[in-house]
Amino acid sequence: MRHIATFLFLSAAFVSCNNEPRPSTDDPALFREKPAPATTVSEPLPLPKSGAGNFESLVADFEDKDRGIWQKPELVISFLGDIKDETVADIGAGTGYFTFRLVPKAKKVIGIDIDPRFINFLDSVKVRLPAVYRDRFESRLAKFDDPLLQPEEADNVVIVNTYGYIENRVQYLKTLSKGIAPGGQLLIIDFKKNNLPVGPPDEYKVSLAQVERELTAAGFKVTKIDKDVLDYQYIILAIKPN
Numbered sequence: 281m282r283h284i285a286t287f288l289f290l291s292a293a294f295v296s297c298n299n300e301p302r303p304s305t306d307d308p309a310l311f312r313e314k315p316a317p318a319t320t321v322s323e324p325l326p327l328p329k330s331g332a333g334n335f336e337s338l339v340a341d342f343e344d345k346d347r348g349i350w351q352k353p354e355l356v357i358s359f360l361g362d363i364k365d366e367t368v369a370d371i372g373a374g375t376g377y378f379t380f381r382l383v384p385k386a387k388k389v390i391g392i393d394i395d396p397r398f399i400n401f402l403d404s405v406k407v408r409l410p411a412v413y414r415d416r417f418e419s420r421l422a423k424f425d426d427p428l429l430q431p432e433e434a435d436n437v438v439i440v441n442t443y444g445y446i447e448n449r450v451q452y453l454k455t456l457s458k459g460i461a462p463g464g465q466l467l468i469i470d471f472k473k474n475n476l477p478v479g480p481p482d483e484y485k486v487s488l489a490q491v492e493r494e495l496t497a498a499g500f501k502v503t504k505i506d507k508d509v510l511d512y513q514y515i516i517l518a519i520k521p522n
C-alpha cells in the first residue's frame with residue numbers, strides 16, 4: 281500500500297508542477313496500476329547514516345504527505361531559474377522527491393544515489409512515466425566519494441538533505457566541480473541546527489557557515505544564501521566560476 285500511495289503522490293507531483301501540455305499517455309489508468317516494486321538487495325550494503333533503517337520507513341519519511349508544507353519544492357526549484365534547456369543532477373536523490381519535480385522543467389535530470397534500493401525505486405517510477413518525461417530521466421548509482429558525472433555534464437546540481445552525509449566534503453566538492461559546466465550552479469539545502477520537528481539529529485547537520493566555507497575552499501563562488509524562506513532549512517546557491 282505504501283508504494284501505491286507513494287506512486288500516486290509522485291504522479292500527482294507531475295501534475296502539479298507541469299506547466300506544459302499534458303501528453304496523451306497521461307491516462308488516469310496509469311495511476312491505478314502498481315509500479316514495479318523496488319528490488320530488495322540480498323547483501324547488506326555499507327549504507328550511510330541516512331540509509332540506516334528500514335527501507336519502507338525511509339520511503340515513508342522522504343515522501344511524507346505533509347512535507348510539502350515545509351519543504352516548498354516549487355519555491356526551492358525556482359532558485360535555479362530557467363532550466364528548460366539544461367541538465368540537472370540531483371545528488372542523494374532518494375525516492376526522487378525533487379528529481380521527479382525537476383523532470384517536467386528541465387532538458388534532462390540525473391537522479392544520483394549511492395543506495396541501489398533508491399536507484400531501483402527511481403527506476404520503478406521511471407517506467408510509469410509518460411514517454412516525454414521518461415526520456416528526460418536517468419538514474420545513476422554513484423560512489424560515496426564521487427557522483428560519477430561526466431566532465432561538465434551538469435548545468436545545475438541540487439543536493440537536498442544529503443550534504444551532511446557526505447564525507448571529506450571539500451574533496452567531494454572538487455570532484456563534483458569537474459562534472460559541472462563552467463558557470464553552472466550548485467544548490468544545497470539542508471536542515472538548520474536546533475531541535476526541529478523534522479530532519480536528523482543535530483550531530484548529522486552541517487552549519488550554513490561551514491557549508492559556505494567548504495564551497496569556497498573547493499573553488500565555488502557563493503551567490504545566494506537564504507535562511508528565511510524555509511522554516512527548517514537553509515538554502516545556499518553557488519556557481520562554478522568560468
Ligand SMILES: C[S@@+](CC[C@H](N)C(=O)[O-])C[C@H]1O[C@@H](n2cnc3c(N)ncnc32)[C@H](O)[C@@H]1O
Pocket residue numbers: 328330331342371372373374375376377378392393394395398422423424425439440441442445446447
Ligand atoms: C535524507 S535522503 C534525501 C533524499 C532526497 N534528496 C530528499 O530530499 O528527499 C539522503 C539520500 O542521500 C543518499 N546519499 C548519502 N550519501 C550519499 C553520497 N555520498 N552520494 C550520493 N548520495 C548519497 C542516501 O542514500 C539517501 O538516498
